[in-house]
Amino acid sequence: MIVDILKEGILGSAKSMYSIAIIVFPIMIGLQILKDYNILNKISNMFRFVTKIFNISSDSVFPLLVGVIFGISYGAGVIIQSSKDGDITSRDLFLITVFLVTCHAVIEDTLLFVAVGANGYFLLGIRVLSAIVITFILSRLNISENEEIIENESVVEIN
């Protein structure tokens, strides 16, 4: 009984690891090529239209793309660097972060779930669409994180 359970666990986890590994290797090699050839830098011009949709600065496009493709931790590093070097307002920062928390590392995340049986088109489609809709709504509401911090501070003073 116990031997059977352990056997099922070991064989099953080996099988899962195999289906994950055959996806992870091509992704990591592909992402490394994207990074080494600065391909994102080159194609971020193609995504200029995003600045109009969300009304954000053109310097925000590159960090946004990096986060969507490589993941939130790597994206955050680039965002912090870009906001030092370029023209990224706190409003831009808020909107790209909102987009990224809902939609990041899309290639890796999507393919990992496809490996265990999910419908990838559905998954990616819903994720990207939701991120666009929620960021669009917030961009029109004109909420800025800074304003809120100021509001909170004034509340504290009154109290």
Added chain:
Amino acid sequence: MVLIKSIKTGFVKGIETTWMLGKVVVPVYLLVTILKYTPVIEWITSIFTPLMALFNLPGEAAIILVLGNVLNLYAAIGAITAISLTPMEVTVIAIMLSFSHSLLIETAVTKKLGISVKKVILIRLGLAVVSGILVGQLGGVI
């Protein structure tokens, strides 16, 4: 040549990532497999069946959602493979988890960007719940 160097670096990262994944996926898979043979899984199932019915998921799926949100996607994937689910159920779980996962680590990262933790968690969990209900119920109809 740069390309060969990229492929090599990518390959090494592939090994690193697979190793890192293995350290999470294998223990979770073993744990869930063992749980399946104990009454614990039935308790969890019976407690969460009403809640999971919202998303048209079986009660055991609660384990996957908790692991994904508290730990990370890899732990959730380990649990998905250990529990037998239909492709539609895996898709619903994948959509929910893709919005909301690794909340402990990723929220710490977003905090660095100066966005309020409450708002980030609200957006992520909100999207996960809404999309889970919509897709789950829609999937049930199809």
